[in-house]
Amino acid sequence: MRIVVTRRIPEAALVELRALGEVRVSTQDRPLEPDELRKAVAGAHAIVSMLHDRIDESVAEAAGPQLRIVANVAVGHDNIDVRTLTSRGIVVTNTPGVLTDATADLAFGLLLTLTRRIAEGDRLLRAGQPWSFHLGFMLGSGLQAKTLGIIGPGQIGRAMAKRAEAFGLHVVYSGRSEPKETLLRQADVVSLHCPLTPQTHHLIDAAALRIMKPTAVLINTTRGPVVDESALADALLTKQIAGAGLDVFEHEPDVEPRLLELDNVVLTPHLGSATVETRTQMALLAADNVTAVLTGKAPENPVRT
Ligand code: 8YV
Numbered sequence: 001m002r003i004v005v006t007r008r009i010p011e012a013a014l015v016e017l018r019a020l021g022e023v024r025v026s027t028q029d030r031p032l033e034p035d036e037l038r039k040a041v042a043g044a045h046a047i048v049s050m051l052h053d054r055i056d057e058s059v060a061e062a063a064g065p066q067l068r069i070v071a072n073v074a075v076g077h078d079n080i081d082v083r084t085l086t087s088r089g090i091v092v093t094n095t096p097g098v099l100t101d102a103t104a105d106l107a108f109g110l111l112l113t114l115t116r117r118i119a120e121g122d123r124l125l126r127a128g129q130p131w132s133f134h135l136g137f138m139l140g141s142g143l144q145a146k147t148l149g150i151i152g153p154g155q156i157g158r159a160m161a162k163r164a165e166a167f168g169l170h171v172v173y174s175g176r177s178e179p180k181e182t183l184l185r186q187a188d189v190v191s192l193h194c195p196l197t198p199q200t201h202h203l204i205d206a207a208a209l210r211i212m213k214p215t216a217v218l219i220n221t222t223r224g225p226v227v228d229e230s231a232l233a234d235a236l237l238t239k240q241i242a243g244a245g246l247d248v249f250e251h252e253p254d255v256e257p258r259l260l261e262l263d264n265v266v267l268t269p270h271l272g273s274a275t276v277e278t279r280t281q282m283a284l285l286a287a288d289n290v291t292a293v294l295t296g297k298a299p300e301n302p303v304r305t
Helices: 011-018 034-040 057-063 082-087 100-115 118-126 155-166 181-186 206-211 229-237 276-294
Strands: 002-005 022-025 046-049 069-072 091-093 147-151 170-174 189-192 217-220 243-246 265-267
Touching: 002 011, 011 022, 011 046, 011 276, 034 057, 046 276, 057 082, 069 276, 082 091, 091 276, 100 118, 100 155, 100 189, 100 217, 100 243, 100 265, 100 276, 147 155, 147 181, 155 170, 155 189, 170 181, 181 206, 206 229, 229 243
Parallel strands: 002 022, 002 046, 046 069, 069 091, 147 170, 147 189, 189 217, 217 243, 243 265
Antiparallel strands: none
């Protein structure tokens, strides 16, 4: 069996995969270009993929008819053409569950950092700017008794709600198919936890941002294209909303340049699941899925269309 891994993954998962056959790991710590990816997967029975690897029909073709599984090291699978692969008999798997807490932690961390101006205060001190304490100095806003609106009440959305409730926020939800206007109107914090699909692309657009309170903040730890990033920059610059905490971007690794200039924006480079423990569990789960399929068993985490 040949297993192709598109970027470095934790050693424990490689050990598991090596028990199945020849493992080829791209040692580039960046996504392979489409041509490089097609070349790399030739002859693969399994592909272990991740964020920004576009796995479509051309990749399946390049791999060859023996390809049995694409195991994404992520809960999101918008990088994979699941319908086409599944119709060719290729199993697609993801890694739900193991990154729920890490991602919700980061989402809540972005919220606290934003509302208590933590990153801004850090920048002020590092810049050597003079400061002195007075009662009106660098005031943020409290979270207690505020309303958190969760768009996408899946595992991560519910884990965010749990953290918010512990901090005294009131939580309201909106699913993918329910109207989100009421939530946008009510919420002091809007946090996005829905997957990226054609239906959720630009779910937060100029019109949605106009509905939000001028005191509200937006948190995005799901996928950048769920938000129209240019409309968000407009809304922040014109003070239509009060701030944003963003871990994901519409055109990663690029960030809308206007966002970089704003103090009421906190930015992290797609760190939602980036803890040693979580990334190890994600890679092990992907390896388990590969092991299952290559040994003729049902994988734990099949993605269905
Ligand atoms: C992953 C993520 O680390 O799981 C997801 O969907 O967005 C991240 O937490 C990343 O996608 C790696 O493939």
